[in-house]
Amino acid sequence: MADTIKTLITGVDKLSPTLATIRNNIEGFETRLEGSGLGNVEVGEMIKGNALAEPLIAGVKAAIGFETSMAGVKRSVTFETPQQFQQMSSDILDLSERLPESANGIAAIVAAGAKANVPREELTGFASDAVKMGVAFDQTAAESGDMMASWRSSFQMTQPQVAALSEKINVLGGNNLEKKIATMVTAMGPLGPVAGMASGQLAAMGATLASVDVPADVAASGMKRFMQSLTEGGAAKAGAFEALQLDVNQLTQGMQSDPS
Incomplete structure (x- = not known):
């Protein structure tokens, strides 16, 4: 029994410096909290209300969401090496x-x-x-x-050409008609590369129609018919162009090679 008591006393003596260090650390932490204006914050209440956990939880959720999104990218994009994916x-x-x-x-x-x-x-x-x-x-x-x-x-465009068309539409739109003009230009898609080569002119035409409140679908239909009439030609149209001293074949070829 005496040996047991002696062992306990020795253990307490060895533990005392550690306990003192912990106590000093706690007191220092409390002092820093007071100095920062957070001295009255109840740590228990913070934990209970998830104030400390919420940022961590949000971060984990964001990481999981991004990992899921990148899984979708990996399914759609061909990566030759893991480094390319990273x-x-x-x-x-x-x-x-x-x-x-x-x-x-x-x-x-x-x-x-x-x-x-x-x-x-x-x-x-x-x-x-x-x-x-x-x-x-x-x-x-x-x-x-x-x-x-x-x-x-x-329109068989490269990305720089797409960006340039977007910028043209942005300038023509004047901060309130851009989406409407872009919708009209997009509707010209069935005309293919011919419309692509004339995309700047189509955007300008769309801006004019949009500025007088012509509905986008109506304007797009009219623009499409206009482009088709120029490129398709025909006997009646040839006569009309001849009266205007214009060569319909030359005009058609010109529209297809240089719509400007």
């Missing part, structure tokens, strides 16, 4: 810090662009242009991405 993830996160769009939103645009046959090396530029166009046209970045994909496919 670089894409890094690029998307970087864009989300510089542009007004979440990483998940940008990843969705990248995946949609890949499905629209945008080359892998152009996808981040495509997503960046979509976000910027969305802001300028007062529409979502996803809507802008769909429009750009349509222009690339229907």
